[in-house]
Amino acid sequence: MSAAGWLPERVRAEGAKRSLKSGQMLFRMGQRPTGLYEIVSGRVRLVRLDARGRETVLFTAAAGDTLAEASLFSPAYHCDAVAVTDAVVRLYPRAAVIDAIQRDPKVAQAFMAMMAREIMSLRTRLERRNIHSARERIRHYLGLHADPKSRTVVLSGTLKDLAVELGITHEALYRTLRDMAADGEIERRPGRIRLLRAPV
Amino acid sequence: MSAAGWLPERVRAEGAKRSLKSGQMLFRMGQRPTGLYEIVSGRVRLVRLDARGRETVLFTAAAGDTLAEASLFSPAYHCDAVAVTDAVVRLYPRAAVIDAIQRDPKVAQAFMAMMAREIMSLRTRLERRNIHSARERIRHYLGLHADPKSRTVVLSGTLKDLAVELGITHEALYRTLRDMAADGEIERRPGRIRLLRAPV
């Protein structure tokens, strides 16, 4: 998770929770950034007006995601943030975060490591989206998330969530899993999937 | 670009070019990281053996991409890197990079800002892949890449490259652009596309 585990206690303690109703704005383009947001629950969208004047979604943040890291280094928000569900966020004040990073090399190091990991993860997820076949996409996901020892993937959320992550409909996911199980490629148990053998 | 423009001259000068033949390994999982790679030309893949023992692609790096940032903070590579075309990379030694980051807060700041921007960009590209319709995907891209004044997108590469970025076949891209032009939504000129009016 890109949760703010890298932040020192001192700063974490300053994190102020804020509740948003669905549709409510968290911040607006052009405003001076107030800090780093962490989504506690619900979903928040980063939205920008494009060249045509239409709203275009840059990113939909869900629980655990961190928002507006880039704004830490910039004098103004480059997009709007609006809650798409009722949501709770935690705000870590900009000054406190920057101060912690500059004061303590350990914190800076941890912050950079976290961002580097986030980049890796995003690149892998993007790579997965280059795969056209649903089955291959599922294999890509399972192969990388299975525990090497037990060859088992513990599902963190629902199958519907997984379908969203994979970029396919939940129906397609159900059907493909069913087929993979029928082919003896995987074994299904509630909340987990076990890889059985290499496909033909 | 995530090019290493944030690196101080001193370190940049130490960057040693290395040429790879297609298929050649750049580094292997488990090895001690040597530094930060920047792709000059060609393509290099990050590959890992998954739980099933199959090779799974984590990321395909192209010119301008930076490789193995995460390994800067880790004692061993977590995957293999192999050239998929003849390629040229530049290596910035690990010690020099880390030293520069720790010595100069400006460099650290720039590095963090670069990573934050990279994260934003990746998230936006991932968001785009959630869009199912090819036309909407193209709109998303054009809307965000058009110069707001001229409403014009200057294409950096070929249309085939753009199709890859969008995750659709080049045929689908050609056809959709043709249709959008016919509908008066865009205007095409060699190497650039101009947004005309909001779609119905």
Place this chain on the structure above:
DNA sequence: CGAGTGATTGACTTAGATCAATGACCGTGG
């Protein structure tokens, strides 16, 4: 006990992938 959601399966439709062919360029080697 309804209401709400996840899981699952069936039927039907379609956007986009695939396969194929053509013309425009472009560098280059004889």
Place this chain on the structure above:
DNA sequence: CCACGGTCATTGATCTAAGTCAATCACTCG
């Protein structure tokens, strides 16, 4: 200077995997 091989751009025809719509069952929760 030109023919040849290679890539890009483009369009047509065809096919199919996956999306869409819809219904059912199992659960959980207040």
